Amino acid sequence: MLRLSSITKNFGGLQVLQDLSLVIPGRGIFGLIGPNGAGKTTVFNLITGLTAPTSGNIEFRGQSLTGLPPHRVTRCGVARTFQNIRIFKEMTLAENVLVAMGRQDRYSALHVLWPSARLRAAQQWERAHATELLAKVGLADQASILAGKLSYGEQRRLEIARALATGPKLLLLDEPAAGMNGAEKQQLMQEIVKLEESGLSILIIEHDMRFVMGLCWHIAVLNFGRLIARGTPDEIRANPAVVEAYLGEERAEDGAPVQSLL
């Protein structure tokens, strides 16, 4: 469904990504891992049109995304969350989701001018749909509070609901479990599995190895902008290049070497 072909990205003299090729099928949960600075978020920025690749091509469902502005990429069916949470803090949860549903409006700017039955029906549908999306991430009961008041983990889940509101086929999650406690992570894993079952393809960047290994069907490993490995979680765990890339560089939060987690 998503195909990155020999993507190279330079920032000035710095080669952030070198000859990256990657295919994401139409269904499944996929992981993109690698040490800090490996270029993972850059991959997301390239896919979503926030930056343009120096060379190479990005294709989604047979259409080239290269050079499209971000809002057009989203309309093609790619949605994402952000490593540094970017919810609309001064809006309610419902409003956050409603904003993202904008493209699915069943009325135009002119319809807004008169409170017709049709407009009311459309707005009612919108609110119901927004509540439904919030329910998917377990936030429906807080729909009318301000998003800024949510806890860190809740804000990340709100971002997922908001991304879903754009009606995606492919969901890109940038460190969705960061800042969550164990119970929250467990809940999030279940939610992500459910999302996949509803017909989505999901690509996850995540540093929590237990989370990635427990969730992903396939994993790609980036190091210094190069793809050094890809395979099932078991294959990745056993891959010497991956172990080398992580050893001495990266430690899990509890201080244990990552190797033990791999």
Place this chain on the structure above:
Amino acid sequence: MEWLETFWATYSTLVLSIGTNVLLALSIYLTLACGLLTVANAAFMGIGAYTAALLSLHSGLPFHLSLLMGALLPAAVALLLGPPTLRLSGVYLAMATLAFGEIVRIFLLNAEGLTGGALGLNGIPQHSQWFDVALAVSAALYVLLRFASSQIGRTLAAICQDETATELMGLNVRAYKLFAFVLGAALAGLAGGLNAHFTFFISPNEYGFDRGVEILAMGVLGGTGSPWGAVIGGVLITLLPELLRGLGNYRPLINGVILIVIILYSPKGIWDLTRFLPRRTAVN
């Protein structure tokens, strides 16, 4: 009804000014609501005023058509000016629109054959009746209130909070910004046209930097959380100097102090204070 006639004879200009100032405040509200700091509204007002006045003076066009042209021409100018300037943000956007305002003022000053130059335009027929102004204000307010409570209002607020995130929600941020800018220009032009038709006389300096700052003050003071904020700002900035008339020479000083105090205690404008009011229960 004699008192009413006396009142109107004394205060008609003030009342009509409140109306046109509310229109101006609504025009800047649109761009402030999506986080754009533009100060071109005074220039759009000027373009509208000169367009409508010149049409009234030199063509047989009915008054309301002249007004319409006075709203459409600034909107067309905004449509051309928007795409290059709205790429900028913050202070840079303010600078660019400020420069545009100066260009308009200097053009009006120097195109003597058309605009009468520094002498301005004299003898503009006083066509603006109270109901013209009232109708314009109510219509503009109605439309903006409907927008504010819809997807359009939500999108503008989202752009104000996080442009990138809004864009990634599949919303064309540039198009929304341009929409706000152009509609704002039309409202400012309409205010200019109405204003010119009750002040009898207009000159380029009325549409310079001072006016731009005044419009901005109305928008910021009232608050950008709702079109009602703009109404409050427009009314307050027009009335305050009149209410303080008794203070004689101290008037501008006290006027300024009051504005500073308001902004200090409610930085998001007066409308923001409504969040302390008991809220109606939420949707559903």
